[in-house]
Amino acid sequence: MPKNILPTRREMSLRARELRKKTTPAEAALWKLLRHRSLSGLKFRRQVPIGTFVADFCCYELRLVVELDGGVHGEPAQIAHDQNRDWYLRSRGYVVLRFLNDQVFDEPERVLDEVFQAAWRAGWVPPPERSVG
Numbered sequence: 379m380p381k382n383i384l385p386t387r388r389e390m391s392l393r394a395r396e397l398r399k400k401t402t403p404a405e406a407a408l409w410k411l412l413r414h415r416s417l418s419g420l421k422f423r424r425q426v427p428i429g430t431f432v433a434d435f436c437c438y439e440l441r442l443v444v445e446l447d448g449g450v451h452g453e454p455a456q457i458a459h460d461q462n463r464d465w466y467l468r469s470r471g472y473v474v475l476r477f478l479n480d481q482v483f484d485e486p487e488r489v490l491d492e493v494f495q496a497a498w499r500a501g502w503v504p505p506p507e508r509s510v511g
Contacts, residue, residue: 390427397425397432404446404479405434408489412444417490418504420497429470431463440500441472444493448479473500 385393401409405424412422412435426436428443435444447460464474473496477489 384430387427390430390432394425394427394432401425402446402448402479404448404482407486408435408444408446408477408482411486411490412493417493418497420493420502428472429466431466433467433472436472437497440497440502441470442493442496442500443467443472443474445474445476446479446482447476 401424409424411417412420413424415421420437421439422435422437422444424435426433426438428436433443434446436442445460445463460476464476467474475492475496477492481489
């Protein structure tokens, strides 16, 4: 009987866990901005297995994925891999946003605004402000 060539769910979970331990500086910086529902109450998770891929950040509620791209993402083989991943995620109803690592450091407000705008287009409505009284 042929061996399964696709990774199992368990293998993908272990891979995601390893990636969380080896976070890049850009991922750490963006996670600081997204964690604890810091972006207007949106719940993000980091290094999330989705099928045979691991998304850098995912808001399951809105099926919104945020990917960060370093220098290796400019190489032809990686470009093809990224296009395949994006197609796969979009075919399953996810919206995929991609940012260069440098954008997280140089333009964090712009990155957050684009994430916010994508959430808004996905039908998300920010929770009402709580009044203190």
